[in-house]
Amino acid sequence: MGLGGGSRRGTLRAGLAPGGELVFLLFSMSAPDTAREIEADIAIIGAGPAGSALATYMARDGRKVVIFEREKFPRFRIGESLLPLNMELFRDLGVEAELEKRFIRKYAANFCDHNGNRQNRYPFAQAFNKAYPYCYQVERSELDQVLLDHAEKHGAKVYMDWTVRELLQEGSRAVGIVAKSNETGETVTVKAKVVADCSGRAAFCGNRQKLKQDVKLETRTAFFAHFTGCARDAGELEGDIQIVAFPHGWFWMIPFKGDTTSVGMVVTDEYLKQRNQLAAGRPEARGKHDDSNGAVAGFEDSVNDAFLKKTIDATPYVKGRMANATQKFAARSIPNFSYVMDRYAGDGFVMVGDAGAFIDPVFSSGVFLTMKSAQLVAEDLRRAFRENDFSARQFASYEDRIRGAQKIFLQFIKGWYDPAFLDLFFIPRNILGLKTAITSVLAADLFDPRHLWSMKLRIKLLFAIAEVHRLHMKRSNKGRSLVQEQRL
DSSP: OOOOTTOOOOOGGGGGSTTOHHHHHHHHHTOTTOEEEEEEEEEEEOOSHHHHHHHHHHHHTTOOEEEEESSOSSOOOOOOBOOTTHHHHHHHHTOHHHHHHHSEEEOEEEEEETTSSSEEEEEGGGSSOTTOOOEEEOOHHHHHHHHHHHHHHTTOEEEETEEEEEEEEETTEEEEEEEEETTTOOEEEEEEEEEEEOOGGGOHHHHHTTOEEEOSSOOEEEEEEEEESOOOOSGGGGGOEEEEEETTEEEEEEEOSSSEEEEEEEEEHHHHTTHHHHHTTOGGGSOOBOOTTOOOOOHHHHHHHHHHHHHHHTOHHHHHHTTTOEEOSOOEEEEOOOEEESOSEETTEEEOGGGTEEOOGGGOOHHHHHHHHHHHHHHHHHHHHHHTOOSGGGGHHHHHHHHHHHHHHHHHHHHHTSHHHHGGGGOOSOGGGHHHHHHHHHTTOOSOHHHHHHHHHHHHHHHHHHHHHHHHHHHHSTTBOTTTOOBO
């Protein structure tokens, strides 16, 4: 049986009805419930960066790989600002040259307060690891397509616009999946030696096996859109991500090649409660779209647009850079960011990237962690195939290493939402190598043993200094953050 995602078959039972063979045969060829079975070495759920990268690694090894993606590409995603250690992954996969043609380089992250009075730029060339001084700012629809095309080029078979409905199990061991075409209703059963859940925040396996645990961060919601006409800095600074702290959360401003900029804000629950009051439900307050994405704003879109616009207008640094901006599509929102799974693997299956954990996007860790997860899982799978053993223990190394990186990012994320720690991001001098350590985290250099010990030591020092700063703030500044101007 072929693996073609678009193939459809009739049923031989049609020929058993005397006098009605032709009519019944034609009906069964278009029947939406046609089922078939195929075999593969690995079945991958989801064709995002994790799924496509893992598919490339495995197909390049000569494995029979099938990918099921429930959406049609191209499709919109955030997670547009990449980290320098992504370059090691792109080079490993062999896609760097293609990305270099398509995307703008990002050499640094620039942090500033809402007025723009306090700023601190972190050039990645000043991290511990000097080998990766830049990465890219990307439109995810384009990046994801490049990665998926690359996986197909190496032999992975892609079922686009198919939804995985069931994880097949024999006892506690996963042995395959059942998927259904969203267009035709056709079903396919895949018998596989291992199932890789790369379904992102849908968390196919984790949700079904009740492994999901919320991370203890303040609940936050993101609102975002793309704009043209935003002001940019010149030269090498043009590609910098702007991260702007304000009393109710933070903004991102991510420039793409050309004139489009992604602008979003992540806000606290308390501020979110003011959304309708600030927006007042007035369509005229929502701002002007250029309809390049065919956006037609309904009532909810109008409220989100107005909420985003009002907050931009109340944040002088962002407002100044957007004085001549035009919104490309209605503002979108994503609630409740962060979670992890109790475990990242079981017998016959493994959760990769966001399917295993997702953390707040303030440090742009998402795409890197998903693709690094794929690289680490590929290493463990090579051993599993050699030993013909796909039990959960084969993925212990992957889980241990990725949790270690997530732990460091989570420390910094929690610090970012702590006013006493946040102020430390704006110290311009590299005292005791602390700025180098922060830069290394921002670059995602979290796996090289040559740097980890030194970086972890400095991170501990940063949190100790934050405690001292907290006491100083309470005494001299009435508990107010210098950056966000909010109380502790």
